[in-house]
Every structure is written in C-alpha cells, then in structure tokens.
Amino acid sequence: MNKQKITVIITSVVVIIGFVIATFLYNSNQDAKDSLIAKEKESLFVRAHSPQMGPADAPVQLVEFMDPECESCRVFYSFVKHLMKKYEGKIQLTIRYVPFHGNSKFAIAILESARKQGKYWETLEILFEKQPLWGNHHKPSPELIWNYLPMVGVDVDQVKKDYKDPAYTKLIEQDFADARELGVKATPTFFINGKPLRNFGYEQLEAQIKEHL
Structure with a gap:
C-alpha cells in the first residue's frame, strides 16, 4: 500500500472519529440543556x-x-x-x-x-x-x-x-x-x-x- 492510500485512510478515520466525538458532545450538551429546562419549567408539565x-x-x-x-x-x-x-x-x-x-x-x-x-x-x-x-x-x-x-x-x-x-x-x-x-x-x-x-x-x-x- 503506497503512502497516498495510507494518508487517505488515516484522514478518513480521523474524520469519522471527529464526527463521532462531535455528535457525542452535541447530544451530551443537548441532554444537559433539556435537563435544565425540565427542572426550571417543572410546574408547566402537569x-x-x-x-x-x-x-x-x-x-x-x-x-x-x-x-x-x-x-x-x-x-x-x-x-x-x-x-x-x-x-x-x-x-x-x-x-x-x-x-x-x-x-x-x-x-x-x-x-x-x-x-x-x-x-x-x-x-x-x-x-x-x-x-x-x-x-x-x-x-x-x-x-x-x-x-x-x-x-x-x-x-x-x-x-x-x-x-x-x-x-x-x-x-x-x-x-x-x-x-x-x-x-x-x-x-x-x-x-x-x-x-x-x-x-x-x-x-x-x-x-x-x-x-x-
């Protein structure tokens, strides 16, 4: 396998890992935000x-x-x-x-x-x-x-x-x-x-x- 192919594979892996991490952080932040809203507006639900x-x-x-x-x-x-x-x-x-x-x-x-x-x-x-x-x-x-x-x-x-x-x-x-x-x-x-x-x-x-x- 030549260096160009290796570079492409490594780049692809890095991009995928970056996407996974970004998605995880986004979901974590959204979950924290939802939890805060749920607590602040608890009286509005029932x-x-x-x-x-x-x-x-x-x-x-x-x-x-x-x-x-x-x-x-x-x-x-x-x-x-x-x-x-x-x-x-x-x-x-x-x-x-x-x-x-x-x-x-x-x-x-x-x-x-x-x-x-x-x-x-x-x-x-x-x-x-x-x-x-x-x-x-x-x-x-x-x-x-x-x-x-x-x-x-x-x-x-x-x-x-x-x-x-x-x-x-x-x-x-x-x-x-x-x-x-x-x-x-x-x-x-x-x-x-x-x-x-x-x-x-x-x-x-x-x-x-x-x-x-």
Missing part, C-alpha cells in the same frame, strides 16, 4: 386538572400535549396504549390539551364532562375511533359525537348540561399557555421526564422511554 393514567411513582412520567381532532394524535393513541401495557406500572401518562383544530374545544369539553362520570378514557378512545367521521377536515360533523357517547356508557343528557361549564374554558386556556411556554407547536408533542422527544416517531418514543427504565 396541572391539578390534568387527566392521568398509571402510578404516580412510575419511573417514567410521559406528558402528551394532544388535540382530540388531530389525526396524528389518533394514530399515536394506539401506540401509547401499547407502551402503557408493555411497560405496565412503569409509566404514568398525563394528557394536556392543545386545541389547534376548529372543533377541538367542543370535544375537550365533552371529554371533561364525561370525566365527571368516570368515563374519561373510554370517551377519549371512542372519540379517536370515530374521529374520521366527526372530525373530517373537509366536512367536520362534531354533532355526531353525541351518538357515540352511549357506546361507552356515558349519560348524554348529563353531559349536555355540563359541557358548557366555563371551568373547561379556563382549563383549556391554562394548557394552551403552558404549551406555548414549553415551545409546543404541533400535536402530539411528548415529554419524557420533562425532556422533549428528541426525534418524532414510534420507535424513537419507545427508545427514549427505555432510557429512563
């Missing part, structure tokens, strides 16, 4: 009104900023359910609202009203299941939601009395304000133990959860 599933002392605190009319939230819902079952007892899920779509506030008010009947998660599931019908972006029909509530044992007449409660408007405004402060610009947005999901995707979400287990 509010007293936030719906939660899973044990409070779970090693993974998963916060999802979501919109019930968001198609991506619907798709991710099944995967989040899968993770909650796969790592049962190790994840606490907290739901926060970011109503970016036109009928989201209506759906959230119904969700919260159903919650008073102990039917929050069942209602969330049926809303996502039927979302292509009531939340169709070309021809939304939010009034269809009333037809779905009996399917999960919700007292519709009671919800119709409760869903206009101004407390729900304040709840939504608080979640929206926290979302803005945390830099949430799309749904779903996930935070794992106060740190944002670094790369969006199913596998990436599970991988980052596993880092904390």
